[in-house]
Amino acid sequence: MNVLFNWLDSRTGHRRILHDALFEPIPGGARWRYVWGSTLVFVFVTQMVTGFFLWTAYSPSTLTAWESVSYIQNEMKYGWLVRGIHHFAAQAMMILLGLHFMQVVIDGAYRAPREVNFWLGLVLMQIVLGLSLTGYLLPWDQKGYYATQVATNIVGVTPIVGPHVQQLVQGGAGYGHHTLTRFFALHAGLLPALLIVALAAHIAVFRRHGITVPKKFLAQPAAMFWPDQILRDAIACLAVLATILFFVVYKGAELSSPADPAEAYSAARPEWYFLFLFQFLKFEEIDRMGLAVGAIYIPGAIMGVIALMPIVGRWKLGHRFNVAFTFGLLLGAGYLTVLALKEDGANPDYRAAVAEAHRDGVRAVQLAKDLGVPAGGALSLLKEDPLTQGPRLFARNCAGCHRFHGHDGTERLVVETKGDEHNKVTTPVAPTASDLGDFGTKDWTKRVLLDFHDVFQPLTNVKLEDGTSVGDRFLAGDMAAWSKDNKETLSKPENADSLAALIEFLAWQSGRKDLGEIDQAKAEAGQKVFQSGELASGALTSACTDCHTMKLQGAEEALSENLGAGVPSLTGYAGADWLKQFILNPGHAEFYGDNNAMPGFERRMSDKDLDLLVRWMVGDYHAAPKAH
Amino acid sequence: MTVETSVTPASPSPPPRRSFLVEAAAVAAGAVVALAPLGAGLAFLADPLLRRRPTMQGASADGYLPVATLAELPSDGTPLRFSIIADKVDAWNLFKKQTVGTVYLRQIAGQVIAFNDTCPHLGCKVDYKAADKSYFCPCHASSFNLDGGQTNRIPPRGMDALDTRVTDGTIWVKYQNFQRGTEAKTPVT
Numbered sequence: 120m121n122v123l124f125n126w127l128d129s130r131t132g133h134r135r136i137l138h139d140a141l142f143e144p145i146p147g148g149a150r151w152r153y154v155w156g157s158t159l160v161f162v163f164v165t166q167m168v169t170g171f172f173l174w175t176a177y178s179p180s181t182l183t184a185w186e187s188v189s190y191i192q193n194e195m196k197y198g199w200l201v202r203g204i205h206h207f208a209a210q211a212m213m214i215l216l217g218l219h220f221m222q223v224v225i226d227g228a229y230r231a232p233r234e235v236n237f238w239l240g241l242v243l244m245q246i247v248l249g250l251s252l253t254g255y256l257l258p259w260d261q262k263g264y265y266a267t268q269v270a271t272n273i274v275g276v277t278p279i280v281g282p283h284v285q286q287l288v289q290g291g292a293g294y295g296h297h298t299l300t301r302f303f304a305l306h307a308g309l310l311p312a313l314l315i316v317a318l319a320a321h322i323a324v325f326r327r328h329g330i331t332v333p334k335k336f337l338a339q340p341a342a343m344f345w346p347d348q349i350l351r352d353a354i355a356c357l358a359v360l361a362t363i364l365f366f367v368v369y370k371g372a373e374l375s376s377p378a379d380p381a382e383a384y385s386a387a388r389p390e391w392y393f394l395f396l397f398q399f400l401k402f403e404e405i406d407r408m409g410l411a412v413g414a415i416y417i418p419g420a421i422m423g424v425i426a427l428m429p430i431v432g433r434w435k436l437g438h439r440f441n442v443a444f445t446f447g448l449l450l451g452a453g454y455l456t457v458l459a460l461k462e463d464g465a466n467p468d469y470r471a472a473v474a475e476a477h478r479d480g481v482r483a484v485q486l487a488k489d490l491g492v493p494a495g496g497a498l499s500l501l502k503e504d505p506l507t508q509g510p511r512l513f514a515r516n517c518a519g520c521h522r523f524h525g526h527d528g529t530e531r532l533v534v535e536t537k538g539d540e541h542n543k544v545t546t547p548v549a550p551t552a553s554d555l556g557d558f559g560t561k562d563w564t565k566r567v568l569l570d571f572h573d574v575f576q577p578l579t580n581v582k583l584e585d586g587t588s589v590g591d592r593f594l595a596g597d598m599a600a601w602s603k604d605n606k607e608t609l610s611k612p613e614n615a616d617s618l619a620a621l622i623e624f625l626a627w628q629s630g631r632k633d634l635g636e637i638d639q640a641k642a643e644a645g646q647k648v649f650q651s652g653e654l655a656s657g658a659l660t661s662a663c664t665d666c667h668t669m670k671l672q673g674a675e676e677a678l679s680e681n682l683g684a685g686v687p688s689l690t691g692y693a694g695a696d697w698l699k700q701f702i703l704n705p706g707h708a709e710f711y712g713d714n715n716a717m718p719g720f721e722r723r724m725s726d727k728d729l730d731l732l733v734r735w736m737v738g739d740y741h742a743a744p745k746a747h
Numbered sequence: 748m749t750v751e752t753s754v755t756p757a758s759p760s761p762p763p764r765r766s767f768l769v770e771a772a773a774v775a776a777g778a779v780v781a782l783a784p785l786g787a788g789l790a791f792l793a794d795p796l797l798r799r800r801p802t803m804q805g806a807s808a809d810g811y812l813p814v815a816t817l818a819e820l821p822s823d824g825t826p827l828r829f830s831i832i833a834d835k836v837d838a839w840n841l842f843k844k845q846t847v848g849t850v851y852l853r854q855i856a857g858q859v860i861a862f863n864d865t866c867p868h869l870g871c872k873v874d875y876k877a878a879d880k881s882y883f884c885p886c887h888a889s890s891f892n893l894d895g896g897q898t899n900r901i902p903p904r905g906m907d908a909l910d911t912r913v914t915d916g917t918i919w920v921k922y923q924n925f926q927r928g929t930e931a932k933t934p935v936t
Contacts, residue, residue, distance in 0.1 A: 172788035346773040353776035491841020
């Protein structure tokens with residue numbers, strides 16, 4: 120063995136190199152306060168390693184970036200672990216960078232002869248910020264997409280060169296394939312290479328001048344880098360690793376829904392360590408000065424003050440100023456971060472948007488997994504998914520009057536805001552049409568039969584010019600009277616089976632698949648009730664067929680024709696086709712006729728949107744993910 | 748010849764005490780932090796070995812796909828090339844109705860014989876030369892007779908026959924690929 124090492128040493132001199140690297144004396148002894156630089160090197164190496172492995176599975180294009188990341192995260196073995204480490208180590212790096220910087224400033228380690236190394240450190244900091252910014256876009260999810268838009272638009276307001284640099288970075292006038300390929304080339308190619316070079320210089324210069332030992336420790340005995348300081352460094356790295364793994368296991372790296380340039384994302388926020396800048400730019404005073412001032416000149420000036428620290432710090436007072444400036448910055452950034460979190464926490468729109476993006480993300484992952492991603496990418500799965508699009512279409516087209524379990528379909532309350540910007544009063548808006556949250560379910564049918572008045576009560580909120588309301592037409596109509604007259608009979612315990620049979624019959628005829636298995640015998644018994652009005656005990660004041668049109672599914676002849684215009688047909692009631700025709704023309708004689716107050720959607724909605732909305736309302740979509 | 752080794756400077760005084768325990772702990776902790784990300788990454792890289800995934804969908808439960816009808820095959824036993832159409836699975840993607848492979852089909856006295864047209868040597872596509880009544884691989888000149896037997900020593904085995912069955916005039920083929928370059932015919936799964 121020794122012969123081999125001697126041979127190697129004669130060729131490389133490795134013993135000397137190793138000795139120099141390990142046996143550097145540390146005046147005043149090894150200390151915990153010197154570990155920050157080593158933890159940063161450790162995290163950077165971790166990023167290189169995990170980044171390389173992620174690279175083996177990542178595909179940078181707008182049709183494959185989200186898809187490949189989702190595949191890494193949810194399908195590949197240990198993908199969640201590798202991506203999780205990369206994700207949280209990036210955030211750990213920001214914190215360690217801050218700690219390392221503070222330690223340098225407090226110990227005055229920037230003073231002569233270490234000025235150049237301080238500047239090298241600042242260069243490293245910029246590269247790390249660049250890595251974090253470019254990495255945030257790569258998953259191509261809503262969060263990263265819109266947060267990075269802000270960053271590239273800030274680049275765009277740089278005087279003179281801004282728009283050109285922006286296009287150069289984006290690879291065109293807007294975001295696309297080349298934005299990803301360029302960001303990826305920066306993230307995995309140029310920036311790490313620059314970082315390695317700058318880091319090598321940083322460490323080399325550091326070794327030249329040695330560690331900055333505070334005066335009070337100088338009297339104590341020296342220790343060697345190996346093993347005393349290395350042990351402390353390794354334990355600190357172990358603690359960093361444990362913290363990262365804790366977050367990987369208990370939180371997991373997030374992946375929101377695939378980036379969609381057509382879908383506004385009102386919860387767009389940068390990653391938490393840039394939140395202070397985001398909040399800073401929201402101040403009216405800053406905003407009035409222009410984006411370039413808030414986003415470029417002021418941060419630039421702050422970086423300038425930091426860069427001048429070694430020169431200012433030559434004077435005792437200057438060093439105190441530097442320390443105060445650093446703490447001031449931290450306090451300010453901390454305050455702004457808390458303010459941003461507080462404002463968002465109190466903003467229901469923000470929370471609803473976050474929840475929606477999360478739902479979309481979970482849904483996209485589920486669809487990609489269950490159905491496979493088509494050539495059009497995962498976004499096309501969401502675009503054709505009734506469960507995703509239905510609520511949005513409902514909110515846009517129906518929630519002006521209707522509600523869906525009390526909200527607008529997307530779990531946002533329908534509210535109106537009064538007052539000026541500083542004194543907003545938000546109040547819920549009363550619906551002017553029925554709540555369709557359970558439209559067409561057995562429960563809905565039961566309520567229409569027994570409590571017609573309750574279901575259509577919101578219509579009374581529509582006042583007409585003559586002082587009456589739309590509600591009057593319905594609540595004083597024949598069906599309302601029928602419901603009142605028959606409620607008692609239908610509610611009798613001995614008629615429970617007859618009522619259930621009638622409801623089963625309508626569920627059968629709707630053709631809907633979301634109402635459970637149809638009990639055929641029960642449904643046929645229900646048909647008798649429907650046609651004759653005969654119950655187990657007593658009879659209805661009139662049979663359904665006395666007024667409503669009904670044609671059984673697949674039958675040639677109708678069981679009954681409606682009594683007159685304005686009595687809705689029950690042929691396939693609440694099924695996809697019934698609902699589609701109703702939405703297109705609710706004032707048709709087959710539906711509400713002259714009683715109708717709802718606009719027809721014949722020209723207001725595309726066929727595709729109508730189809731998505733209807734399929735969502737009748738539960739015709741790939742089963743929703745199980746809640747957990 | 749004497750071996751010249753580099754000289755290490757003497758430790759500065761006073762020499763700090765180095766305890767074996769401290770050294771061992773430093774090595775252990777260092778090894779954990781260095782190897783944890785690497786280990787996770789290597790396990791991730793091994794994904795294709797740890798989890799087998801299908802490359803296509805749409806075959807019957809026992810793996811057969813409809814490829815052609817008996818009427819399409821010449822009765823004199825001349826081989827014809829057909830596409831295998833199935834849903835192609837590629838990592839996250841599912842491409843509907845794609846050509847996932849091609850096969851030669853022959854009909855002899857009502858019996859159907861199918862060959863995977865991938866050369867068992869190194870995986871090029873084998874051509875059929877009607878003039879020679881033989882299969883010939885353009886890459887390394889492997890050649891096979893009509894029955895798929897090797898006619899030179901280049902390929903390690905004959906062409907890979909595939910299981911077939913005929914129902915109501917439709918020919919179904921159990922499309923599989925096999926490990927190339929080996930004498931044994933081992934399915935690649």
